[in-house]
Amino acid sequence: MRYAIRAAFFDFPARLADPAQASGHARYIEEGVLLIDHGKIVQLLEWEERTQVPDWEEYEYLDLRGKIIFPGFIDTHIHFPQIGMVGSWGEQLLEWLEEYTFPAEIDYQDRAFATEMAAKFLDQCLENGTTTALIFGSVHEGSTDALFEAAEHREMRIIAGKVMMDRFVPDALCEKVAESYQQTKNLIERWHNKGRLSYALTPRFAPTSTPELLAAVGRLKREYPDVWLQTHLSENPQEIAWVRELFPDQQDYLSVYHHYGLTGPRSVFAHCLHLEEAEWQCLARSDSAISFCPTSNLFLGSGLFNLRKAHQHNVKIGMGTDIGAGTSFSLLRTLSEAYKVQQLQHYALTVAEAFYHATLGGAVSLSLDDKIGNFLPGKEADFIVIDCAVTPLQTLRQARCRDIWERLFVLMTLGDERNIRQTWVNGRCAFQRHNN
The missing domain is CATH 2.30.40.10 (Urease, subunit C, domain 1)
Incomplete structure (x- = not known):
């Protein structure tokens, strides 16, 4: 020792x-x-x-x-139940979710299957040098238990949560608000701050969340103020337009989350490719963080993340592989793609900055820099x-x-x-x- x-x-x-x-x-x-x-x-x-x-x-x-x-390496955005459908061809975000993601995640209702896949998932993380990850689970309470159990066995530091969603998904994945709230509460009580394990409230994204569900997430965040929150933000233009239709009273996409109290120092928003100026300012004021996921953004044709803009607004950044829209568990490969994404925007990403975001910068973005990085x-x-x-x-x-x-x-x-x-x-x- x-x-x-x-x-x-x-x-x-x-x-x-x-x-x-x-x-x-x-x-x-x-x-x-x-x-x-x-x-x-x-x-x-x-x-x-x-x-x-x-x-x-x-x-x-x-x-x-x-x-x-x-x-x-610290992976600030990755999906546990998408390991089996990495490299699925030919769609952009919303169609890709319907065609590949939701069918794959239904399989995780089987606890034995989830246990097997949790071992494979975390072993892939370790093989690629990832020692800490912020992880999306499936909608199923049991599969999230399986993930935490596998991480505890490996002594890994992870932050994870079961996905919460109650509309616009297949019936097999659709929750009732009370059910989602209670199962999430159960998981927090079992796993949050148990050894090196922590819990993240995980509403998938605004379109699959009714106002009632987002209110329940906000309630949980108030009841457990030291938990994390993770979700998606401004990944795809169609998605953004859909959010405007579903939440016409809100100024912009981020305002939906902010309205329900979901921004803050332990809130991590994946992608953030098409933000408006007010959204950048809100992220900075609330001390929220962004997960930059270049392989996923390129694979789905979603857009190019503006790293220079993040620096101008002093917004915390971590790197995310975003398995399974991302095509590799490797943060080395992810950093390579990040360099190319920034080259397309005439920003020369230095190797020092890249490794900072993958190590100590990732820890800062997860409020874990007192422990790792x-x-x-x-x-x-x-x-x-x-x-x-x-x-x-x-x-x-x-x-x-x-x-x-x-x-x-x-x-x-x-x-x-x-x-x-x-x-x-x-x-x-x-x-x-x-x-x-």
């Missing part, structure tokens, strides 16, 4: 007021040692400073020279061991890199799950890749 791990290390020691300036605030230790004691970080030192550790002999020494260790003493020991050259092309390209920034940019643009050699959760190795 006590380890001294020798490798190179990369993190951000402090949260950033302006992520666009991340390059000047990163910490890279080429020859370092990380001390871990019973799941917590004791210290990150330069290798030559190890002589200052009085109880050095009590640590199990692990030599991982040649690898770079990062804080664990970097290698400060006392933080939970969630981290990933990365090999930057696991393919012939990566090996060739890495050999020609001039500095650490170029090495990390090549990792980000050419890398994938194969680069994740180990994933550590709560101070233990939870995944190890034995070959490519």
Whole structure:
């Protein structure tokens, strides 16, 4: 339970007021040692400073020279019941939900099936270097129990919730408001703040929520003020037009959620591609966060997220794979797509900013930066061991890199799950890749 791990290390020691300036605030230790004691970080030192550790002999020494260790990746938007329909062809958001998503989620009424899929889902997260995730469940109470049980077994830090929806969905997925409220309350009582587990109120999005359901979500948020809230916002122009029809008394899409008290420091809104100025201002005032999901946005043809605008309004940003509209659990692949999305808008996303959003920035967006996101003493020991050259092309390209920034940019643009050699959760190795 006590380890001294020798490798190179990369993190951000402090949260950033302006992520666009991340390059000047990163910490890279080429020859370092990380001390871990019973799941917590004791210290990150330069290798030559190890002589200052009085109880050095009590640590199990692990030599991982040649690898770079990062804080664990944080996925701020992902759907547990969509793992089986990733890569479904040919539709945009609303049609895609009807054709693929809702039929897939009906299967999760079977608790045994949900238990099997929860194991596969979380193992995919670990294999891809994701140690913390904000997760949409299905509408079923039992399947959400199965997800929490699987995460508890793996000692993962997750925030999750059963989806709440009471209209415009198949009968097999449609709830009554009282039923949705009570089942959500049951799950909060069972799982919220149990070890490393937390609960997120999860209304799917405004179109599948009657005013009565949104009022019930707001009631739960008042009753349990330390829970999180996650939902979708402004992903698709058709969706936005539909929200205007369904809620004609509200100024804009975000106003629907704000009206029912659903914005705030622990509220995370996925996508946010077509926001109006008033919505940006509301997100900033309420200290709400956005999950940027580039692979999903490109796959469904939804639009391009304006990262520069988020910086201008000082809105917190995390990265989301958005499985299953997103096509990979890998946050390395997700960051690569994020770079391309910003290039199309003439914003040159630096590799430092990208990794900030995937690590400490993600923790900030989830209000978890006191627990995870970097290698400060006392933080939970969630981290990933990365090999930057696991393919012939990566090996060739890495050999020609001039500095650490170029090495990390090549990792980000050419890398994938194969680069994740180990994933550590709560101070233990939870995944190890034995070959490519």
